[in-house]
Amino acid sequence: MSKSVEELQELADRDVAGDGDDASATDDPEGDAPAVGGDADSDSGSRSLLGRTPFSAKGFLLTMVVLIGGLVAGSAVPLVGGITRYLGLFLAAFALGLGRSRRAYLETAIGGALAAGGAFVLGTLTTGSLLIGTSLLSDYGLPVAGVGVTVGVLLSVAGLYFGRDLRIGLTRDVE
Secondary structure (H helix, E strand, C coil): CCCCHHHHHHHHHHHHHCCCCCHHHCCCCCCCCCCCCCCCCCHHHHHHHCCCCCCCHHHHHHHHHHHHHHHHHHHCCCCCHHHHHHHHHHHHHHHHHHHCCCCCHHHHHHHHHHHHHHHHHHHHHHCCCHHHHHHHHHHHHHHHHHHHHHHHHHHHHHHHHHHHHHHHHHHCCCC
16 A cells, blocks of 8 residues: 555656556546546556645636636626625636636635635725724624635635536536
8 A cells, every 4th residue: 555755756757758548548538537447556546646736826826816806807796796796706716617627626715715805804994984894803803804715715616616517517428
């Protein structure tokens, strides 16, 4: 079950030099599904896990730009911008799910939390009068920001999930 560092490095070097046959062996165009019929300790199973990281800085920056763009576009709707900004966040994450080929749930959750939490706090400060907003934040700062963060995480991850689900449903063959 455990492999030495040298064996793992050798597998990584073979994967980089790669023959490319392992990716075509599965029906999953993204490589998300485990290979059917192989044991868990085979070379192809080990090789498919090497090089995958749950977080990418470039992916996170792309995610933040798209999610903030969705928030801004959603908040531009007159009279109901405070509510439609979160619809914009969901639709932006949905578009990310349609367009990206790799899983990016961690990046999207963190990006959605930061974008929606920041928008919620800024919305609280700019709504009504500045004195009421600052008083509200000074008294209930963490719970107020926590609502925005929670809503942002839930909507962005749900949007990404449904976008990926639709893309996979459109690209797979019907059996």
